[in-house]
Structures are given as structure tokens and as C-alpha cells.
Amino acid sequence: MHLASERDGVYRLDVRGSGAQIVRVSSAAEPEASLLLQNEALRTVARTDPALPVPRIVASVTGLDVERIETPRGPYRVRVMSYLPGTPVLQNPRSPAMLASIGRTLARLDEALRFVTAVDHSFPLLWDLRSAPRLASFVECIASASGRAAVEAVLAELDSSGLARLSRLPSQVIHNDFNPKNVLFDADRSMHVVGIIDFGDIVHSARIVDLGVCLARHLEPADCLAAPCHIIAGYCEVATISEDELLMLPLVMRARLAMRAAIGSWRLRQGDSRGDRVQIEGALALLEIMAQIDPSEATDRWRRAAHL
Numbered sequence: 001m002h003l004a005s006e007r008d009g010v011y012r013l014d015v016r017g018s019g020a021q022i023v024r025v026s027s028a029a030e031p032e033a034s035l036l037l038q039n040e041a042l043r044t045v046a047r048t049d050p051a052l053p054v055p056r057i058v059a060s061v062t063g064l065d066v067e068r069i070e071t072p073r074g075p076y077r078v079r080v081m082s083y084l085p086g087t088p089v090l091q092n093p094r095s096p097a098m099l100a101s102i103g104r105t106l107a108r109l110d111e112a113l114r115f116v117t118a119v120d121h122s123f124p125l126l127w128d129l130r131s132a133p134r135l136a137s138f139v140e141c142i143a144s145a146s147g148r149a150a151v152e153a154v155l156a157e158l159d160s161s162g163l164a165r166l167s168r169l170p171s172q173v174i175h176n177d178f179n180p181k182n183v184l185f186d187a188d189r190s191m192h193v194v195g196i197i198d199f200g201d202i203v204h205s206a207r208i209v210d211l212g213v214c215l216a217r218h219l220e221p222a223d224c225l226a227a228p229c230h231i232i233a234g235y236c237e238v239a240t241i242s243e244d245e246l247l248m249l250p251l252v253m254r255a256r257l258a259m260r261a262a263i264g265s266w267r268l269r270q271g272d273s274r275g276d277r278v279q280i281e282g283a284l285a286l287l288e289i290m291a292q293i294d295p296s297e298a299t300d301r302w303r304r305a306a307h308l
Contacts, residue, residue: 007200012083020083021058028068028075031123035077038199039065040119041173042081048112052105053184053195055081084195086184092220094180096230097191099218103234105193106178106214110207111239116173121204126263127176128203129213129255130166133159141265147284150291154251154258162251166206169245174210177201179217208245211235212252216286219253224289225301228253232305243308250295257287 009025026035045054058080060067067078089098125131133155142148175182177198184195215228228249235241260283268275 013080020085022055022081022083024079024081026077026079028077030077032066032077033120033123034125034200034202035066035079037116037119037121037123037173038202039079041113041116041199041202044116045109045112048115049108052108052112053084053086053193054109054199055084055197057081084184084197086193086195087187088181088183089185090180093222094218094227095191098185099227099230100234100237101191101193102178102183102214102218103231103236104238105183105196106175106210106231107235107238109175109178109196110172110210113173113175119173121173125201125203127201127259128205129158129209129252129259130163130205132255132259133163135259135262135266138262138266141269142261142280142284143265144284146288147261150284150287151258151262153291154254154287155262157251158255162248162255165244165248166209166252169206169208169242169248171204171206173202173204174207175199175201176203176205176210176213177217178210178214206245206248208241208248209252211241211245212249213256215249216253216256219286219290221286221289224286224293225298228298229301229305232302236306241306241308243303246299246303246306246308249302250290250293250298254287254290257283257290261287 007026007030011023013021013023015021039057042054042057045052046056057065059065060080065079069076069078136155139148139151142151182196182198183193184197186192186194215231218227218231220227261280264275264280264283268277268280
């Protein structure tokens with residue numbers, strides 16, 4: 001069974017007597033450092049917090065985590081890992097208890113990922129927020145003038161001061177894509193996270209970027225401050241964030257929305273099936289709402305949620 005993924009070919013393989021497994025097929029163009037970091041992260045989490053529901057790597061018969069195969073269409077890299085059952089909850093609103101559970105789970109994951117050290121972290125990644133200013137050439141692909149202006153403003157703020165502020169904050173390996181599709185719940189116990197999947201955007205960055213990306217991907221247009229309150233409260237039950245990290249959250253969230261709009265619009269112009277007009281318009285709409293919110297109002301509410 002073929003499963004959705006942004007870059008890899010992902011397949012569910014039902015193995016007689018062994019249950020289901022996931023086969024991930026990566027292009028040879030995918031940086032090897034990215035695959036090694038993903039694998040090291042998964043192994044570190046399994047060792048550091050064994051109860052966290054992340055995929056377990058299945059080594060090949062030769063003992064390798066990654067096997068290279070040759071095909072008529074060129075070389076590919078293949079990995080096998082355990083299959084995690086569960087259901088992503090894609091529709092809003094998500095209950096406060098569910099959002100708090102998402103926050104707690106992300107905090108546990110970040111705590112475990114702190115111990116990932118022995119890997120090359122330097123490789124290009126389109127979704128690395130630190131590279132967002134380089135997306136300036138993508139902005140012209142955004143259909144509306146107001147959308148282009150909104151995204152340009154965020155990229156300019158990142159370039160002028162935001163990235164420098166982020167560079168002074170605690171950094172580590174982060175998941176970088178804790179969105180509703182990548183967090184699986186038990187259908188019978190809707191508040192219980194049973195799976196964290198898709199480590200393909202993992203990167204070394206400021207730790208607070210992980211929380212900010214998560215918040216941006218769980219926003220509800222009717223009240224952009226509410227869902228983050230519950231996620232932050234859950235996160236801070238497990239891990240702490242500093243005042244400086246909290247103050248960066250609004251910019252990180254707006255940056256992620258701007259990146260979604262810019263990358264999606266560029267893909268749409270290229271005829272890439274990953275360019276989704278609905279997602280682009282949704283990101284721009286949320287970006288407009290966020291621009292109308294006083295950052296101090298947001299951080300005041302979130303500060304209380306974080307017990308700062």
C-alpha cells in the first residue's frame with residue numbers, strides 16, 4: 001500500500017507472521033546526511049524514551065539501516081521501519097485535552113532529541129526556517145499582491161533580526177514538522193497519542209522552532225490564540241521554555257505560514273502536485289489573522305499557559 005509523503009516513496013508492507021512494516025524509498029539525490037540524522041534520531045529516541053511511539057528501524061539482512069539499490073530509473077536508498085497504527089485528527093476543532101496531549105508528546109520528543117549528537121547536521125533542507133530568507137525568489141509565485149507583501153514582510157523580519165535572535169537560543173535536533181498528519185491518535189481513546197511519524201524534515205535548529213512549527217500547524221482561524229494555549233500548557237508540563245523563547249513564538253509561527261505559502265506557490269507554478277492551492281490560501285489567511293494580533297497580547301496569554 002502506497003502512503004503519502006512529501007519526498008520519499010512510502011509503502012506499507014504486510015509481512016506474514018511479522019505484522020506491518022514501512023518501506024521508505026529515497027532518491028539518491030536526498031542528502032545522505034539527512035537520512036543518517038533521521039536514523040540516529042529514531043534510535044536515540046528509542047533508547048532515551050522507549051515509551052515514545054516512534055518508528056523503530058529494522059536493519060537489513062546485512063545489518064545496514066540504509067540499503068542502496070540500482071534500478072533502470074537510477075539508484076535509490078531504501079529503509080525499513082516498524083508501522084505505527086493510528087489516526088491523524090485533521091479537522092478542527094481539536095479538544096483542549098487533545099491539544100495538551102500534543103504539547104506533552106512534543107516536549108517528550110524534544111527532551112529525547114537533545115541527546116542526538118554524533119551526526120553531520122549540515123545539509124540543505126527546504127523547510128529549514130534558518131534558510132527562509134532564501135525563499136524570497138519564490139514570493140513572486142504567490143498569486144495575490146497582499147499575499148506577496150505579507151510573506152515578504154515576514155522574510156524581511158527574519159533576515160534583519162529574527163534569525164540572529166534565534167541563533168542565541170538553545171539549539172538541538174528537532175522534528176520540525178509536528179503537524180496533524182504526523183501525530184497519530186488511538187481512535188478509541190482520542191486523547192491518547194499512539195504515533196509520531198515522518199522524521200523527514202528533521203534538522204538542527206533553535207529548540208523553540210519545534211514548538212512554533214507545531215503551533216502554526218494547529219491554528220484555528222476562529223481564535224488563533226486558543227489552541228496554542230493548550231499546546232503550550234501541555235508542553236510545559238514536561239519541559240520548560242524561557243521568556244526569550246516564548247517571545248520568539250509569534251515570529252516562528254508567521255515564518256512557517258509564510259514558508260508554506262511561498263513553497264506551495266512555487267510548486268504550483270512548477271506544476272508540482274505538492275502545490276496545493278487550498279493549503280496556500282489557508283496559510284495566507286492565517287498569516288493575515290496573525291498580523292492583526294498584537295504580539296504582546298499573544299505572548300501574555302501564552303506566558304500564563306507556560307506558567308512564566
